[in-house]
Amino acid sequence: MNTEQLLLEKWRLLPPERQQEVIDFVEFLELKKATTSRQAAEPKSKSTLGERLQQIREEIVASGEPLLDWEGVEREKAERRGGYQEDVE
Known part of the structure; x- marks a missing residue:
């Protein structure tokens, strides 16, 4: 069983409110990654x-x-x- 299948199996065993928490957490991780990537891509400009x-x-x-x-x-x-x-x- 791969990681994705394991995660999906465990997620299905959670009650709906906990499933939503998992979704919220994944969205938080995506936002954090996007913010970090954007900061790394932006050159640090000096006046x-x-x-x-x-x-x-x-x-x-x-x-x-x-x-x-x-x-x-x-x-x-x-x-x-x-x-x-x-x-x-």
């Missing part, structure tokens, strides 16, 4: 800005300059805006 930012990042990494963490970004932003002050104790 011009995104491409430029990636290029800048690669240049910084190649230069050996360390990338800023979030704290460093906030500090640099505050310095440029004139609001950063070292904690003095």
Whole structure:
């Protein structure tokens, strides 16, 4: 007995509401497969800005300059805006 025959035999033994659940599940799997296939087929496009930012990042990494963490970004932003002050104790 092949898989299809086995599935059909088991499905016939189910009450109608359970048969509908099986149909719903199969439709869910079809939808999931279609969504996954569509996402895989669609190229991941970058905006011009995104491409430029990636290029800048690669240049910084190649230069050996360390990338800023979030704290460093906030500090640099505050310095440029004139609001950063070292904690003095």
